[in-house]
Amino acid sequence: xxxxxxxxxxxxxxxxxxxxxxVMALALVVILAxxxxxxxxxxxxxxxxxHRKVMFDQWGRGTPERVEADKAPAAAARQPVYDxxxxxxxxxxxxxxxxxxPYKTPVRDLEKALEELFGPAPGQxxxxxxxxxxxxxxxxxxxxxxxxxxxxxxWDYSNPDALGVLVKTPRSEQFKETSLEPLFDYVxxxxxxxxxxxxxxxxxxxxxxxxxxxxxGGIGPEVLGTLYLTLGAMIFAIPMGVIAAIYLxxxxxxxxxxxxxxxxxxTLAGVPSIVFGLFGLAFFLNTIHISDSKSVLAGSLTLxxxxxxxxxxxxxxxxxxxxKAYKEAALSLGAGRWHTVLTVIxxxxxxxxxxxxxxxxxxxxxETAPIIFTAAVSVGxxxxxxxxxxxxxxxxxxxxxxxxxxxxxxxxxxxxxxGMVFTLVALVLLLNVFAIVMRAxxxxxxxx
Amino acid sequence: xxxxxxxxxxxxxxGQKENVLSRRAHVKAEDFSVFYGNFEAVKQVRCEFAEGLxxxxxxxxxxxxxxxxxAINRMNDLIPSCRAGxxxxxDGEDIYRxxxxxxxxxxxxxxxxxxxxxxxxxxxxxxxxxxxxxxxSNRNQLDGIVESSLKQAAxxxxxxxxxxxxxxxxxxGQQQRLCLARALAVKPEILLMDEPTSALDPKATxxxxxxxxxxxxxxxxxxxxxxxxxxxxxxDLTAFMYEGTLVEFGETRQIFxxxxxxxxxxxxxxxxx
Numbered sequence: 001x002x003x004x005x006x007x008x009x010x011x012x013x014x015x016x017x018x019x020x021x022x023v024m025a026l027a028l029v030v031i032l033a034x035x036x037x038x039x040x041x042x043x044x045x046x047x048x049x050x051h052r053k054v055m056f057d058q059w060g061r062g063t064p065e066r067v068e069a070d071k072a073p074a075a076a077a078r079q080p081v082y083d084x085x086x087x088x089x090x091x092x093x094x095x096x097x098x099x100x101x102p103y104k105t106p107v108r109d110l111e112k113a114l115e116e117l118f119g120p121a122p123g124q125x126x127x128x129x130x131x132x133x134x135x136x137x138x139x140x141x142x143x144x145x146x147x148x149x150x151x152x153x154x155w156d157y158s159n160p161d162a163l164g165v166l167v168k169t170p171r172s173e174q175f176k177e178t179s180l181e182p183l184f185d186y187v188x189x190x191x192x193x194x195x196x197x198x199x200x201x202x203x204x205x206x207x208x209x210x211x212x213x214x215x216x217g218g219i220g221p222e223v224l225g226t227l228y229l230t231l232g233a234m235i236f237a238i239p240m241g242v243i244a245a246i247y248l249x250x251x252x253x254x255x256x257x258x259x260x261x262x263x264x265x266x267t268l269a270g271v272p273s274i275v276f277g278l279f280g281l282a283f284f285l286n287t288i289h290i291s292d293s294k295s296v297l298a299g300s301l302t303l304x305x306x307x308x309x310x311x312x313x314x315x316x317x318x319x320x321x322x323x324k325a326y327k328e329a330a331l332s333l334g335a336g337r338w339h340t341v342l343t344v345i346x347x348x349x350x351x352x353x354x355x356x357x358x359x360x361x362x363x364x365x366x367e368t369a370p371i372i373f374t375a376a377v378s379v380g381x382x383x384x385x386x387x388x389x390x391x392x393x394x395x396x397x398x399x400x401x402x403x404x405x406x407x408x409x410x411x412x413x414x415x416x417x418x419g420m421v422f423t424l425v426a427l428v429l430l431l432n433v434f435a436i437v438m439r440a441x442x443x444x445x446x447x448x
Numbered sequence: 449x450x451x452x453x454x455x456x457x458x459x460x461x462x463g464q465k466e467n468v469l470s471r472r473a474h475v476k477a478e479d480f481s482v483f484y485g486n487f488e489a490v491k492q493v494r495c496e497f498a499e500g501l502x503x504x505x506x507x508x509x510x511x512x513x514x515x516x517x518x519a520i521n522r523m524n525d526l527i528p529s530c531r532a533g534x535x536x537x538x539d540g541e542d543i544y545r546x547x548x549x550x551x552x553x554x555x556x557x558x559x560x561x562x563x564x565x566x567x568x569x570x571x572x573x574x575x576x577x578x579x580x581x582x583x584x585s586n587r588n589q590l591d592g593i594v595e596s597s598l599k600q601a602a603x604x605x606x607x608x609x610x611x612x613x614x615x616x617x618x619x620x621g622q623q624q625r626l627c628l629a630r631a632l633a634v635k636p637e638i639l640l641m642d643e644p645t646s647a648l649d650p651k652a653t654x655x656x657x658x659x660x661x662x663x664x665x666x667x668x669x670x671x672x673x674x675x676x677x678x679x680x681x682x683x684d685l686t687a688f689m690y691e692g693t694l695v696e697f698g699e700t701r702q703i704f705x706x707x708x709x710x711x712x713x714x715x716x717x718x719x720x721x
Contacts (some may be wrong), residue, residue: 138492159634206500253528254528323565324564325561325565325566326565326568327526328523328526328559328561328565329561329565329566329567329627329630330567330577331526331554332521332522332554332558332559332561332631333555333577333578333630333631333634334551334553334554334555334578334581334582334634335551335577335581336551339581342565344575347568347569348568365525444612445568446568446614446616447568447614447616
């Protein structure tokens, strides 16, 4: 081959490599940027007076005096709105019946839009659902709700050849030349005084339970549930996996049985996770009745089966990578097989085993399918360690899916969804960093 | 220093008067064979390794000398397809008997390998590994063993200030002497050395050879080597193996000066191998 061709091939090869890595990095940025950007929005955001009310009423945060001092100016700023409504009601009473009718629906819609923004009007009966007891708690939601108050939305399907067009018309047009007309300008101009936005660091998002299925509050039970499940899976998978790997490498005689076992392990690694979930349901819950309902225990066991092949494979490779000389040295000094494994082979293989453990830990924390049938529920309280044996738990991966697809107010809780994804990613990353640091320390100790 | 050692070795070699063949046999192979599957790597070897002397085994690569050496502490058990035939006795006891305790056999038969294989632990822990296996956990007692073993291997002065540093930080020659000290710490009766200097430079090699000279008499030493000068320098007896059979076995001086067999002569003079 000519030198030129060889050079060209080399360059093409390394170029392809660089491009592949670049594409990967770009994909990572594209994924991570919104997760981080919007995810932090669950923790740091501009909260309105309604958020502070929720915090005080539901979690007892803040002193009554300060909350009252916060509430009073907002209530004062809102009073003109309610006054205008009352004035309009009086105006309506004086109108002839026929003139009154066209206002009936617009007024109801307006009151509804106001309630979503401000919460229930003073003097109104307290609604049963917590979500209806408060207005918009976040400034970003406030602006959306304000838009809904100021404008009505209608779809224009008049052109049959095109898609429908969204037409926004100012709501004030519905109340032209009535005492309600200035209401819209008033709310628009005084929205800051009415809602009192303030930058808040809501770190308790990580620990709070959720109120009214995630409309308010945090993701404490989910985080705890994920930790329980991951830890549980590790407790079962690491000893089993490492011991299995030791058996395969050090004890088993190479033969058909061992080859068959290895094929089984490889196959197990490729089984779709939903199948593991079904297995967990069929075996742990329906056959051996490990708990009466779904439980963290059943979920952990299912997850541990899912990651077992990875742990075995990584441990096996790590053990095989230990120089044979170490083993010979130990044996020649009169160490038994078991002792050799414990004092020489395992310490030297530890960094490699740890890598496998980290990879599977990330996987266990993020797997959804295996826990749907065995451990996860949408809403729950944080569990005590003993309760994990018998009770199900909410968990981040399942709740991310659940909140994004099946929640009745999907659009209201975008920040919670992003917050959960952010937390899950951060959690896995943190576990990885922890393990990498540990791995580096052990490697350094081994290298001397 | 090198020259001094050589001189010492040479004088000993020349001044040997004692009839080395009359010593008591410590290890004895009788029609001993080792098979890898169907391949007979060691063919019905008959020989005696005398107590307290240094025996070297020479021969071209693949002649079975390492296999024979590793048969003495049953390191060949690690290879699944490997089995032994005939008898190999140690202090009159057949070490391939079914009920023999391999672990206690290996405690009595120390081994130094071709490449220094120190554990990735501290120097202290390397030496203390064997004694700890025997159940010694008293710190003072361990300290004593570590010091005496390191002194025996003539490495104490170099490492006494850094016993707790990782052994992998030492030079190759130091590591090999540490391996020797580690083997001595178990207080074996026999020392097997499988080409102990093949990975070392001449200076480190000279140190190891010097050590072998010092340990002679206290231990029965069997050393496999490719270096014929080394065999001539350090050993009392020499065995020449070729294609699995023991071709010639006798006093080192006799083997190197008046070999009985044509093959031995050819090998020693470098005509093959």
